[in-house]
Amino acid sequence: MEKIILRGHKGIGGTAEGEALVSQNALSYIFDVGGIWDTPMSAKVTNKIEMPDWYGEDLAGKVLVFPTGRGGIFSSAMLMGLARRGLGPKAMINIKTHPVFAYASIVLDLPTVDELDKNPLEVIDNGDWVKVDAERGIVEVTKRES
Amino acid sequence: MRLTKDEEKMLSGGYGEATRRAMEILVTMGDYAGAQRMVPVSWADLSTFSGIGGGHGDSPDNDLYKFMKELDDLCDREGVRFRCPTTLADAGTPESNARLTRMGAQLISPAGASSPHDIFPLPLFGQYVTPGATNINTYCNSMIGARGNNEGPIGVRMAAITGRTPQYGYLLNENRLAKTHVEVRVAPKNYIEWAVLGFYISKRLSRHYWDVPVLTGIDPVAVTSDDIMSLCASMNNPGSITHFLIEGLSPESRTLEQALGGRKPKERFTVGPKEMEEVYDTYPPTGNKPEIVTLRFPLTVQRLYEVAGLFEGKKVHKDVSFSVDLTLAAKLVAEGSGLKKRLEAAGVLVAEKQGQVMWRGQMIDPWVDAKRAGVRTMVTDSLKDCNAISQQEIDMVLLPSLERIVEVAVTGKVEGG
Secondary structure (H helix, E strand, C coil): CCEEEEECCCCECCEEEEEEEECCCCECHHHHEHHHCCCCCCCEECCCCCCHHHCCCECCCCEEEECCECCCCCHHHHHHHHHHCCCCCCEEEECCCCHHHHHHHHHHCCCEECCCCCCHHHHCCCCCEEEEECCCCEEEEECCCC | CECCHHHHHHHCCCCCHHHHHHHHHHHHHHHHHCCCEEEECCEEECCCCCCCCCCCCCCCCCHHHHHHHHHHHHHHHHCCCCCCCEEEECCCCHHHHHHHHHCCCEEEECCCCCCHHHCCCCCCCCCEEECCCHHHHHHHHHHHCCECCCCHHHHHHHHHHHCEEECCHHHCHHHHCCCEEEEECCCCCCHHHHHHHHHHHHHHCHHHCCCCEEEECCCCCCCCHHHHHHHHHHHCCCCCCCCCEECCCCCCCCCHHHHHCCCCCCEEEEECHHHHHHHHHHCCCCCCCCCEEEEEEEECHHHHHHHHHHCCCCCCCCCCEEEEEECHHHHHHHHHHCHHHHHHHCCCEECCCCCCEEECCEEECHHHHCCCCCCCEEEECCHHHHHHHHHHCCEEEECCCHHHHHHHHHHCCCCCC
């Protein structure tokens, strides 16, 4: 199976692996994810307008690949609330991590990396198996068999 | 990162465990974002996260609340005092207010997170700040030339405890230069239109918000700071533009050349009537009757008088719930001048806490409860409302002026549906 390595600087948190979910859009946990008003709380994407490529997807347990975060400083509260319920992502890979997300990752010890030597939005596809070693700033992508 | 002796002492626990934890978080953030050093903070504003009920998503059942509470407990035991001027608004519980003020925060209002600027002095050019509300942070960056990243509730709290913030992002000169040239070919007539302009730009740059936009084509004489505050709010919604420049208005953008640092922009685009229309078309009038009508962009003193004028001799329609949010200053003026009573007599609900509306005899926060409460249609002046609430499959209608919104509240009908 084809493997691709992406390298960057030291990230936040340790290591994690899981299935990739890739969006070309900036993510807001507060405006895009059903957690705030859904009963029970969920990590399903509910914002059709701003997050069309993830609409209906469940972000729980995935390695999330997206350019950056966007408006809504309470994204950190939602991300932390979901994480405690086992609905957080396994890891996050960004072009540049939004500070609100980065602080949540620090507190959660959630593996998070950015500014890699290849564009993760071009290299990683939905369903690829991704290992994130944030300590060393290395992302190993095993391409899904087509 | 290179730390000073005092910062090293914080990090090694010399000032106690709470300060050590706060500094550790800031150092981790600084290392991640490529900061070389910490800088002293001139103002930290805890307005948007203070305790239970102090904001959306802020409940005793979430981890951020628990994390903050644990840290506050520890600060209390260790007698920690905030190390920089710190303000607090929109606090949730009397206990958390009391605790944070004991630590040195100035409680400037029990409500009204987005408008500490009318009570607390704004920072000055070149100062490092960590405001809580994103609109204030952007205003500080863009209109004053103070320097702040969008730190969010965690980064702001750690800054208050240590009096420091890592120097990365907009705290560095090179990142404050414009990379995107936006030619504005409309003349926004009111605060809603300014918000629409900001919304379009914010959305367009949401995937790379750090490519700072410089706006040209704006007549510096015709703009008010209320307009710009509205622009700053929507620059952070739906995207996250923490810093932008306006040619001839921003201190770091007396000219386009200065804004760009003598370089060519990476990208250039135009915002004209067609682009503005695109935003309105996202949240158009529907055939449904307006159930909740609201002015959620907190009314400034100026807009408070405008709304009171528009209600002269009129009343809110019996089938409509109409509520307004006020800035801190407007709240004081409304109470002192009798305008609040006049509005209430006309059937207007003046919200005590920001973001609340009356629905079937109960106060609800539509960001969280609109769907659960059975709301179907809401008319608003706020694109942030549209963005946040439309995901609950509620019909959100954005109207372009105070006059139109008051008319809907009075007649109970939306034209064009």
